[in-house]
Amino acid sequence: MSKKVRLGIIGCGGIAGAHLEAYKKISDQVEFVATCDLNAERAKHRKEQYGFARSYTDYEEMLSKEELDAVSVCTWNNYHAPASIAALEAGASVLCEKPMAMNAKEAEAMIEAEKKSGKLLMIGFVRRFGENTKFCKSLIDNGKLGEIYYVKTGCIRRVGNPGGWFSDKKRSGGGPLIDLGVHMIDLARYLMGKPKVVSAVGATYDKVGIRSNVKGVSWWKSMDYDDYNDVEDIAVGFVRFDNGATLVVENSWTQHIKESRLYLELYGSKAGMQMEPELEIYSEENDYLTDIKPKIDLNSSSFSGIFERQIAHFIDCVANGTPCLSPSEDGLELMKILDGIYQSAETGREVQF
Ligand SMILES: NC(=O)c1ccc[n+]([C@@H]2O[C@H](COP(=O)([O-])OP(=O)(O)OC[C@H]3O[C@@H](n4cnc5c(N)ncnc54)[C@H](O)[C@@H]3O)[C@@H](O)[C@H]2O)c1
Structure with missing residues (x-):
């Protein structure tokens, strides 16, 4: 690679910080050109913090004035599609945060723009870049689990509605399913070998609410916190895939x-695997049951570690045409699953694809 990748970022809030720290680690390959945020102070702060040349409050203006090779889209979910499409049309490759969009229809329009532009649209399925994920994937690809026919996953919190735009449906598209579920369902589907969804059943409940009244414990809150809330407290789903496997x-x-809990369990014909909360493989050797606990440095799957690998991979794809590990078609399949669960919750019926 000879020239530096000219970088822009749209949305300069919390997760933008993780992207920018990771770009900083490879600053020999990246030119920090422009930041953009609706909040001018925030755009300016990130510009100064990371040495960008200019800052903007309107991404259309930024894209028309700057020549960018790569753009990170880190806005509220409702701008993922319009900002990514605008960046692709302006000739930049895009790393769009999860969820890809508000729904599958928007995701399709983004893929259309990607195809027309000839640029890359990568989706921020950052957990694919964990060392633990890499280990699980290699084991599964080598047939250690046999046929994976059933997966159970969840991320459940006792109290943890982030508020702000997260709990405002017109900006987020939904609650914990579109926020947390995206990571867990993507990880499950990625490890299962990316089967296609054929049907989904779901239910959502909003019986408890945002609970901003709770004292004595703290939880992660959105940067611009307020307690407006019109999304679900909880979502449950049952998904069937084209290879006969199912996901709960x-x-x-x-x-x-x-207590709050995060889990991912995969059941195969030869072995079972618990990837979260702790990596373990359950199998049989010489007619005895075995539990295998791989030794993996947890730092290699840390929050900053996975972002560093994700961003380095994005720049490698842009600069060298390396095939993308989390392409847009995977984002679309995920949005179909989320749409299916939400639609089924509304109608009380199974949604078929
Ligand atoms: N990969 C992960 O683990 C992870 C973690 C947290 C958030 N996210 C995703 O990252 C995105 C941002 O989340 P966050 O926590 O950083 O939120 P945030 O509220 O901290 O930041 C979002 C920023 O986007 C700005 N913004 C919104 N619309 C804009 C527009 N049209 N143009 C320019 N700026 C705009 C807001 O002003 C705000 O500063 C969300 O899609 C979220 O789902 C991903």
């Missing part, structure tokens, strides 16, 4: 449970 998923931001 549950996600909540608030639920009267003992």
Whole structure:
């Protein structure tokens, strides 16, 4: 690679910080050209913090004035599609945060723009870049689990609605399912070998609410916190795939449970695997049951570690045409699953694809 990749970022809030720290790690390959945020102060702060040349409050203006090779889209979910499409049309490759869009229809329009532009649209399925994910994937690809026919996953919180735009449906598209469920369902589907969804059944409940009244414990809150809330507290789903495998998923931001929990379990014909909360493989050797606990440095799957690898991979794809590990078609398949669960919750019927 000879020339530096000219970088822009749209949305300069919390997760933008993780992207920018990771770009900083490879600053020999990246030219920090422009930041953009609706909040001028925030755009300017990120510009100064990371040495960008200019800052903007309107991404259309930024894209028309700057020649960018790569753009990170880190806005509220409702701008993922319009900002990514605008960046692709302006000739830049895009790394769009999860969820890809508000729904599958928007995701399709983004893929259309990607195809027309000849540029890359990568989706921020950052957990694919964990060392633990890499280990699980290699084991599965080598047939250690046999045929994976059933997966159970969830991320459930006792209290943890982030508020702000996250709990405002017109900006987020939904609650814990579209926020937390995206990571868990993508990870499950990625490890299962990316089967296609054929049907989904789901239910959502909003019986408890945002609980901004709770004292004595703290939880992660959105940068621009307010307690407006019109999204679900909890979503449960049952998904069938074209290879006959099924997935059960549950996600909540608030639920009267003992403690918050994150889990991912995959069941195969030869072995079972618990990837979260702790990596273990359950199998049989010489007619004895075995539990295998791989030794993996947890730092290599840390929050900053996975972002560094994701961003380095994005720049490698842009600069060198390396095939993308989290392409747009995977984002679309995920949006179909989320649409299916939400639609089924509304209608009380199974959604078929
Ligand atoms: N990969 C992960 O683990 C992870 C973690 C957190 C958030 N996210 C995703 O990242 C995105 C941002 O989340 P966040 O936590 O950083 O939110 P945030 O509220 O901290 O930041 C979002 C920023 O986007 C700006 N913005 C919104 N619309 C804009 C527009 N049209 N043009 C320019 N700026 C705009 C807002 O002003 C705000 O500063 C969301 O899609 C979220 O789902 C991903």
